[in-house]
Amino acid sequence: MTGLRRALGSEWLTTRTSLALGALFVAASLPKLADPPAFAHMIYNYRILPGGFVNLFALALPWIELLAGVALLLGLWTRTSAALAGLLLLVFLAALSFNLARGNAIDCGCFDVASAGKSAAERLADMRRDVLRDLGMMALAAQILLSARPEAGGAGPAGTPEPRQ
Numbered sequence: 501m502t503g504l505r506r507a508l509g510s511e512w513l514t515t516r517t518s519l520a521l522g523a524l525f526v527a528a529s530l531p532k533l534a535d536p537p538a539f540a541h542m543i544y545n546y547r548i549l550p551g552g553f554v555n556l557f558a559l560a561l562p563w564i565e566l567l568a569g570v571a572l573l574l575g576l577w578t579r580t581s582a583a584l585a586g587l588l589l590l591v592f593l594a595a596l597s598f599n600l601a602r603g604n605a606i607d608c609g610c611f612d613v614a615s616a617g618k619s620a621a622e623r624l625a626d627m628r629r630d631v632l633r634d635l636g637m638m639a640l641a642a643q644i645l646l647s648a649r650p651e652a653g654g655a656g657p658a659g660t661p662e663p664r665q
Contacts, residue, residue, distance in 0.1 A: 509647035518572045521585055521640040525569030528611050532562035542609025546595050564588065572644075579645060586641035593634045600627050 507513065532539040540558035543549060549557060565588065571581035592610070599606055605623035608630045618626070 514644055514647045517640050517643050518578055522569045522572030525565045529562040529565035531612055545606040548595055582641045582644035586638055589634050589638045596627055596631050
């Protein structure tokens with residue numbers, strides 16, 4: 501078990517995981533940044549947020565995704581960026597799962613904000629796949645969080661400074 505733990509916490513794996521997760525977040529943000537009205541429509545279709553918040557989320561969320569993705573790609577604030585990505589993924593999972601549970605067949609709007617014109621059954625199948633994809637991406641964020649070194653100025657348990665490695 502120690503070998504597996506060491507392999508999962510290796511700097512080599514963490515670097516590649518950060519690059520993969522960062523690239524996914526950048527790729528997800530670009531279509532939303534290019535077409536905020538279409539993304540606002542996607543958010544509205546979730547029927548979770550009050551109408552007044554839809555446009556705010558449509559404008560802010562892609563920039564947060566882009567920031568987290570670029571930071572992961574550049575190796576900046578790795579733990580913070582992975583935590584932000586994980587939090588966003590948790591919100592996405594909750595929204596998708598909530599809509600799946602109530603049978604609201606929507607287009608996710610995750611990587612493409614153009615409506616594909618699929619049937620309700622196809623959209624529900626896509627949503628199930630999207631949940632699995634987001635769970636996999638959460639596993640990437642968890643790997644980074646569990647293995648990345650503390651960021652500069654970080655403190656260990658009880659506020660003691662972390663030893664340098």
